[in-house]
Amino acid sequence: MEKLSVDQLKAKAKLVRRHIVEMTGAAASGHPGGSLSATDMLVALYFNLMDHNPQDPQWPDRDRLILSKGHASPALYAAMAEVGYFDPKTLKDFRSLGSPLQGHPDRRKLPGVEASTGSLGQGLSIGIGMALARRLDQKNYYTYVITSDGEMNEGQTWEAAAMAAHHKVDHLIAFLDYNKYQLDDSTKNICDMEPVVEKWKAFRWHTFEIDGHDIKQILNAVEKAKKVKGEPVMIISHTVKGKGVSFMEGNNAFHGVAPTADEVQKALKELV
Amino acid sequence: MERKMGKATRDAYGETLVEIGKINPNVIVLDADLSKSTKSVLFSEKFPERFINVGIQEANLVGVAVGLASCGKIPFISSFASFLVSKGFDQFRMGVAFSELNVKVIGSHGGITVGEDGASQMSIEDIALMTSLPGFVVMVPSDEVSARALVLETAKYVGPVYIRTGRPKAPLVHKAGTEFKIGKGVRIREGKDLTIIANGLEVFEALEAAERLADEGISASVIDMHTVKPLDTELVLEEAKRTGHILVAEEHQIWGGLGSAVATFLAKKHPCKMGFVAIQDTFAESGKGDELLEKYGLTYPHIIKAAKKLLGR
Numbered sequence: 001m002e003k004l005s006v007d008q009l010k011a012k013a014k015l016v017r018r019h020i021v022e023m024t025g026a027a028a029s030g031h032p033g034g035s036l037s038a039t040d041m042l043v044a045l046y047f048n049l050m051d052h053n054p055q056d057p058q059w060p061d062r063d064r065l066i067l068s069k070g071h072a073s074p075a076l077y078a079a080m081a082e083v084g085y086f087d088p089k090t091l092k093d094f095r096s097l098g099s100p101l102q103g104h105p106d107r108r109k110l111p112g113v114e115a116s117t118g119s120l121g122q123g124l125s126i127g128i129g130m131a132l133a134r135r136l137d138q139k140n141y142y143t144y145v146i147t148s149d150g151e152m153n154e155g156q157t158w159e160a161a162a163m164a165a166h167h168k169v170d171h172l173i174a175f176l177d178y179n180k181y182q183l184d185d186s187t188k189n190i191c192d193m194e195p196v197v198e199k200w201k202a203f204r205w206h207t208f209e210i211d212g213h214d215i216k217q218i219l220n221a222v223e224k225a226k227k228v229k230g231e232p233v234m235i236i237s238h239t240v241k242g243k244g245v246s247f248m249e250g251n252n253a254f255h256g257v258a259p260t261a262d263e264v265q266k267a268l269k270e271l272v
Numbered sequence: 273m274e275r276k277m278g279k280a281t282r283d284a285y286g287e288t289l290v291e292i293g294k295i296n297p298n299v300i301v302l303d304a305d306l307s308k309s310t311k312s313v314l315f316s317e318k319f320p321e322r323f324i325n326v327g328i329q330e331a332n333l334v335g336v337a338v339g340l341a342s343c344g345k346i347p348f349i350s351s352f353a354s355f356l357v358s359k360g361f362d363q364f365r366m367g368v369a370f371s372e373l374n375v376k377v378i379g380s381h382g383g384i385t386v387g388e389d390g391a392s393q394m395s396i397e398d399i400a401l402m403t404s405l406p407g408f409v410v411m412v413p414s415d416e417v418s419a420r421a422l423v424l425e426t427a428k429y430v431g432p433v434y435i436r437t438g439r440p441k442a443p444l445v446h447k448a449g450t451e452f453k454i455g456k457g458v459r460i461r462e463g464k465d466l467t468i469i470a471n472g473l474e475v476f477e478a479l480e481a482a483e484r485l486a487d488e489g490i491s492a493s494v495i496d497m498h499t500v501k502p503l504d505t506e507l508v509l510e511e512a513k514r515t516g517h518i519l520v521a522e523e524h525q526i527w528g529g530l531g532s533a534v535a536t537f538l539a540k541k542h543p544c545k546m547g548f549v550a551i552q553d554t555f556a557e558s559g560k561g562d563e564l565l566e567k568y569g570l571t572y573p574h575i576i577k578a579a580k581k582l583l584g585r
Contacts, residue, residue, distance in 0.1 A: 060344075107342075107371055114342065116371045119362050125332045126367060129339015129347075132324065136300070136345070143339075156363075159332035167324070 001083075004047040009215045012082060013043045017244045018271045019078035019091055025264035027095040030103070033254040035075035037179035037212070037239040038067075038146055042079040044218040045144055054084035057112040063141050064130050066115045068123020069148040069177060070104040071256070076113075077101050085112040121154025123147055124174060128164050128232075131172040142226065145174040150182035152193045158203070164232040165204035172232045173225045176200075177212060179241035181252045200234040212237025245270055275476065278444040282380045282437040284419035286311025289348060292427045293319045299427065300340055302326060302349040304333045310350035310380040310437075330356050334363035334375070341373040346427065353379025353395035353436055361401060368432045369405040375433075376426055377402075382412070382436035383523035384551065384568060385473060385561035395436070396551050400528025402434040403501045409433045409454055410501040412522075412530075414475035415442045418498055421452035429454055436472065440561045443476040445496065457504040459511075463491035466517035466579055469508065471497050471530055474521040474549070474570060481575035492579065500530050505537050512542045517582050519547040521575055523565070526550035547582040549575050 004012060016039050024030035042065075046052075050063040067076045074094065081088040086100070093099035100110040104118025115126045127145040134141055151157055164172060182190050193199065200207045206228045210217040218237070225233040241255070242248030245267040248259070259267060293299050293315055302324045307313040316323035326333045330351055337347035350356070356379050357364075368375045379398050386394045402410045409431065413419035419437065426433045433454075445460060452458065460475070461482050468478040475496045482492040493511055497504065512518055518538065520531035531548040538544060551568055565571050 115338070116366060119366045121331070122335050122338075122363060122367060125335020125363070126339040126342070128332075129336040129341070130343055131339070132336065133340050133343030133345050136322070137343070156329075156331040156335065159326075159329035160335065163326050163329060163332055163336070166327070 001052060006215050009043055009047055012047055013040050014271050015082060016043055016075060016078040018268055019081070019088070020074040021245065021259060021264050021267045021271070023074045023078065023091050023094040024258040025261060026092055028258050029095055030074055030258050031071040031256050032074065032258060033181070033241040033248060033252065034069060034148065034177070034179060035072045036243045036245065036248065037241050038069065038072045038075045038177045039243065040213045040215055041146060041175050041177065041218055041237060042075050044215055046079045046083045048219060049222050050144070051141070054112065057085065061139055061141055064114045064143045066117065066123040066127050066143070066145045067105055068117055068145050069120065069151055070117030073103065073105050076105060080112055120151045121156035124157060124160035124164070127172055127174065128160055128169050131169045132167070134171055142171050142173055145172070146177060147174055148177045149180065149187045149193065152196070153191045161200070161203040161205065168230040169232050170229055173222060174232070174234050175212070176234055176236045177239050178236055179239040181241045181255060183255050185252065197236055200236065204231065205234045206231040208233070208235045210235060210237050212239035213243055275443045275445070277441050278416040280438055280441050281413050281416060281419035282311045282439065284416035285378055285423055285435070285437050286314040288420045288423040289315045290318050292424065293322065296346065296427060298344065298346050300324065300345045300347045302333055302337055302347055304328055304330050304351040304356070306351050309352070310378065312350045330359035331363050334360040335367055337375045338363065338367035338371065338373055341375050346374055346376065348376040348378060350378040350380060352393060353382040353398040354393055357395060357398040357401050365405055369407050372407060373432065374430050377434045378437060379434065380437045381439045383438060383472060384556040384564045385438055385440045385523065387439065387561040387564065388558050390558040391555040394556055396525040396556070397528070398436055399500055399524050399530065403528070403533065407432055408501065409499065411454070411499050412436045412471040413498050414472055414496050415445050417444065417446040417448055417450060418452055418496065422454065422498060425452060425454050438473060442473060445475045445479060452498065455499045455502045455504055457498070457507045458496040459493060459507070460496055461492065461494040463493040463515065465491045465515060466519055466583060467493040467495060467511035467515045468519045468521060468575065468579070469495045469497045469530065469534055470521040471500065472523050474523055477570065477572045477575055478521050480572035481579060484572065484576055485579055490579065490583065497530060500533055503533050503537060508534055508537060509542055512538055512544045517545045519549065519575070519579055519582055521549040521570070523570055524550055526552055545582055547578045549578050
């Protein structure tokens with residue numbers, strides 16, 4: 001895969017955000033807020049960082065990506081379509097009957113989706129399994145997991161955290177999409193997980209803390225993360241829910257509610 | 273008839289796993305800090321590099337197996353049925369069943385014959401839960417012969433499998449060399465008045481009951497229905513047509529076990545008289561395994577009683 005430059009990645013991120021707004025608008029459902037917050041990480045991964053081949057999604061040596069926060073599927077699908085896994089025209093079928101673009105990612109229906117997610121807390125464990133398979137097979141691929149702040153509420157997250165460190169699992173690089181909101185309200189008001197960085201450090205993960213919308217910081221963190229041996233990596237990425245659309249930014253009303261037709265048009269005018 | 277005591281089905285599992293490990297380098301075994309009880313410890317001693325002990329965490333155990341399976345490995349994961357099935361259930365639902373991945377799940381210490389450890393350690397609902405997941409094969413071997421054969425079959429089968437093994441030594445009900453196929457029940461005894469369909473330790477109890485019923489002039493078929501799902505409907509139908517009286521015996525909660533599976537099928541295809549020997553919607557308690565089987569209505573005298581009631585004698 002040709003690796004895009006920072007400027008090209010920024011342009012792709014804008015395009016992906018346009019898709020997210022249009023897809024959720026057309027489906028009149030979905031989770032635009034958390035999709036927009038995860039966009040820059042997904043774009044950096046698919047268009048620069050990952051070694052993968054959209055023409056051969058089962059290539060055994062590929063890097064793997066698990067979207068553990070499966071409700072951000074619009075961002076995943078838009079990035080996958082743009083990078084060549086399928087025709088971007090399919091995006092309009094998001095959430096419709098018979099579509100491979102299920103409400104939450106379904107590995108049986110869409111080649112290239114590495115794990116079926118949508119029940120929070122499971123992605124890190126699956127990533128550990130992939131990273132352990134890599135170690136057994138003496139391959140060099142990396143497994144990436146995108147998890148979220150809300151997901152840290154789940155007990156399984158911490159089972160996985162403890163076990164991965166104990167077994168010195170490396171080649172496992174996770175992003176925490178820390179957009180500070182969950183469905184009902186802010187993470188502060190529902191189940192505050194602070195101090196977040198210290199928690200991951202205490203669980204013996206190698207941590208980085210970045211601005212999750214700064215493409216350069218994302219690329220740098222992953223380059224450093226790839227060099228970490230004997231430890232799993234958590235990149236705590238501070239993000240803004242609804243990033244890129246002024247009236248969605250930090251507005252939790254758009255967690256699981258799609259923009260109206262008017263709002264779609266308004267948003268698209270901003271995303272140029 | 274005098275029956276020889278065999279090994280526990282969990283021992284047969286552990287020993288067979290070592291044999292499979294020798295043949296198939298893709299088999300990875302995982303446990304959640306109960307390997308000495310589930311007997312996956314035998315594999316860990318032979319193939320330490322292919323054994324992962326995750327610690328006491330069942331949800332992550334299943335998730336890690338899902339990741340391994342998606343990379344072409346064949347994970348066999350074991351823990352107590354009571355903990356593995358309930359604490360790993362959403363992970364079985366999403367990661368294994370819904371994802372259609374090749375994960376083998378072995379829940380040991382199934383049923384109430386766990387004994388002294390008491391109700392918290394006993395799984396009386398595992399079959400109901402695991403059969404509810406689309407695509408899962410669900411089995412309850414009756415003795416070491418069938419356990420060994422079915423674990424070997426499981427390694428060859430591609431897809432999600434759940435096997436319940438037991439803690440106590442199990443009386444031998446099958447001759448060495450008997451053939452077992454996933455989804456094919458085994459008729460151990462042929463009769464004409466009624467058919468007892470059983471699995472696990474209840475196969476032995478059913479055979480004991482059948483012998484005593486014969487002394488009273490009642491002729492009973494005994495089927496080892498080791499696979500609950502997919503159910504051997506052909507055999508069930510054949511027996512229902514032939515004897516017209518079906519009695520199901522299982523070491524499981526009456527809701528959602530083998531009895532429910534057989535009844536659902538027969539209600540549709542060939543309604544006939546049925547009886548059920550199972551745990552009657554209650555939790556058990558501490559005690560010796562055989563005392564518990566007796567107290568909770570699962571020993572052969574209970575089967576005899578149910579058989580006579582079914583036949584109106």
